[in-house]
Structures are given as structure tokens and as C-alpha cells.
Amino acid sequence: MLARYKHSGLMWIDLESPTRDEVLRVMDEFRLNQFIAEELLLPTTKPRIEFQDDYLYLILHFPALRHTHKTMEQEIDFVLGRDFLITTHYDTVDPLHKFSKIFEVDSILNAELSDEHAGFLFFSMLRRLYKSVEHEIDFIHSDMTHIEKHIFSGQEKGMVQAISRAARDLLNLRQTIEPHRDVLKEMQPALVKLFGDSYAPYVRSIENDYYRLHNHIMRHTESLHELRETNNSLLSAKENETMRILTILALITFPLSLMADVLSLPSKHNPLYGLPYDFWIIAGILMATGVGMFAYFKHKNWL
Numbered sequence: 001m002l003a004r005y006k007h008s009g010l011m012w013i014d015l016e017s018p019t020r021d022e023v024l025r026v027m028d029e030f031r032l033n034q035f036i037a038e039e040l041l042l043p044t045t046k047p048r049i050e051f052q053d054d055y056l057y058l059i060l061h062f063p064a065l066r067h068t069h070k071t072m073e074q075e076i077d078f079v080l081g082r083d084f085l086i087t088t089h090y091d092t093v094d095p096l097h098k099f100s101k102i103f104e105v106d107s108i109l110n111a112e113l114s115d116e117h118a119g120f121l122f123f124s125m126l127r128r129l130y131k132s133v134e135h136e137i138d139f140i141h142s143d144m145t146h147i148e149k150h151i152f153s154g155q156e157k158g159m160v161q162a163i164s165r166a167a168r169d170l171l172n173l174r175q176t177i178e179p180h181r182d183v184l185k186e187m188q189p190a191l192v193k194l195f196g197d198s199y200a201p202y203v204r205s206i207e208n209d210y211y212r213l214h215n216h217i218m219r220h221t222e223s224l225h226e227l228r229e230t231n232n233s234l235l236s237a238k239e240n241e242t243m244r245i246l247t248i249l250a251l252i253t254f255p256l257s258l259m260a261d262v263l264s265l266p267s268k269h270n271p272l273y274g275l276p277y278d279f280w281i282i283a284g285i286l287m288a289t290g291v292g293m294f295a296y297f298k299h300k301n302w303l
Contacts, residue, residue: 055081
């Protein structure tokens with residue numbers, strides 16, 4: 001599907017799961033390299049950047065953890081020229097969909113974007129994409145707050161899966177955006193060459209957004225590691241307490257069971273066998289012995 005948006009002298013072409021005819025039409029209109037046009041037809045697994053004489057080709061992947069999409073990361077291909085921007089993706093990208101609504105409203109657009117060149121359009125779009133990643137991080141932070149609350153309320157076992165899910169989400173975020181670092185570093189001189197030295201602060205602003213997000217992810221990863229260690233410690237303490245109680249019960253019941261077997265042997269030399277109330281005598285001896293052992297363990301603070 002091809003969507004076309006215009007503002008002043010700027011053109012934004014948005015391609016979602018494009019057909020070959022749509023890509024060829026865009027290629028002819030903006031005189032794109034045939035190799036790049038072929039790249040727009042199929043997804044690519046790795047981010048990449050390529051420089052042409054008068055435009056820039058860029059591939060970036062963004063996480064989509066909290067949305068009902070086909071995959072947990074989404075590829076966006078950018079072809080950026082002086083007065084045009086082409087974006088290609090293979091699934092609905094929510095930030096781009098919202099950005100298109102803003103683009104259609106001139107009053108909002110005039111307040112947020114300059115129509116000097118397409119670099120400002122690219123800058124605003126990329127900032128919104130990074131803002132969507134920040135929302136993903138906020139969701140994970142909310143999950144971690146929920147985990148921390150329940151860890152200390154006696155629900156350690158139930159939090160094992162919750163911690164694993166949060167760790168998986170953080171890992172997916174990190175794996176998706178970490179390759180941006182090298183791409184953004186290569187992108188800076190190309191954008192400055194394309195749009196002039198005055199555009200350098202905007203490139204640095206994009207890099208700052210990336211590093212802020214990356215630092216948030218690393219801090220949450222460290223915090224989640226501490227939560228996991230705390231949860232494991234509490235689980236181990238509970239398991240140790242259970243094993244201690246079971247060991248003491250075994251230590252009490254085994255001697256009593258052995259003593260009961262010995263005292264109840266039907267032997268003629270057994271001083272209790274055959275006496276009146278021999279059962280109650282044996283039961284009393286076992287009870288007294290059990291109480292004595294319990295008192296001894298209590299005195300030793302084993303219970």
C-alpha cells in the first residue's frame with residue numbers, strides 16, 4: 001500500500017508491504033538505485049546505511065513488544081533526500097500511523113516542523129519512533145514495580161515467570177536497538193553533508209535520544225538482575241526452612257518408631273509385654289520421649 005503526504009515543498013511516501021509495481025513507480029519518480037529498490041521489497045535482518053549522491057538509504061529495526069503485530073520487532077527502511085522522505089515497512093507501525101495523522105494537520109505540522117528540507121521531517125519521525133521505545137520501557141518498568149511488590153508479599157514462586165518475561169522483553173529491546181549505535185555514528189557526517197552544518201545539532205539530539213534509551217534499558221536490566229537475586233534468595237530461604245522442618249520431623253519420628261517397634265516385640269523377656277495396660281505404658285513412654293526431644297530441639301533453637 002502506498003500513501004503520499006505533502007507539506008509545502010516536502011514529500012513523504014509511506015509504503016506498507018509494497019508491491020513491485022509500487023516500488024518501481026517510486027524508483028522512477030525519485031531516480032532511486034535499482035539495488036535499493038529491490039531492497040525495499042523484502043525485509044532485512046540487519047540495520048544498514050548506504051550513501052548515494054543526493055540521498056541516504058537507512059534500515060533500522062524497532063521493538064513492538066506491547067502490540068498485536070506479526071513479530072516483536074519491526075523494520076523500517078528510510079530513503080532520505082533533500083526534499084523527500086520514503087519509508088517502507090512490512091507491518092503496521094503504530095508511531096508512523098500516528099505521525100501520518102499529525103502530518104495531515106497543517107496547524108500542528110507548522111508548529112512542529114520546518115519546511116526547509118526533509119531532514120526536519122526525518123528528525124521528528126525518528127524522535128517519535130524512539131519515544132515509542134521509551135513507552136515500551138515504561139511498560140517494563142511498571143511490570144518490575146509489580147514484581148517487586150509481590151516478591152515481598154510471599155509470592156516468590158509466582159514471580160519467577162514474571163521475572164523471566166521481563167528479562168526476555170529487556171533482552172529483545174536491547175538486541176533490537178543496540179545496532180542503532182553504529183548506524184547513527186555513520187549517519188552523522190552523511191546528514192551534515194546532505195543538509196548542511198546547521199543540521200548537526202539535530203543529529204546529536206537523535207543520538208542523545210538513543211543513548212538515553214539504551215541507558216534506561218541497561219539500568220532496568222541491572223535492577224531486574226537484583227530482583228531476580230532477591231527472589232532466588234527468598235525462595236532458597238523458604239526451601240531451606242522447609243528442609244529443616246522435614247529433617248527435624250524425621251529425626252523425631254525415626255527414633256520413636258524404632259523405640260515403639262522394640263517395646264512392642266512379643267518377647268517373653270520384654271518387661272512390658274503382657275502387663276496390664278501395656279499399650280498405654282508404651283504410648284506414654286513414646287509421648288514422653290517425643291516431648292523431651294521437642295523441648296531439647298527448642299532449647300537449641302533448631303525449631
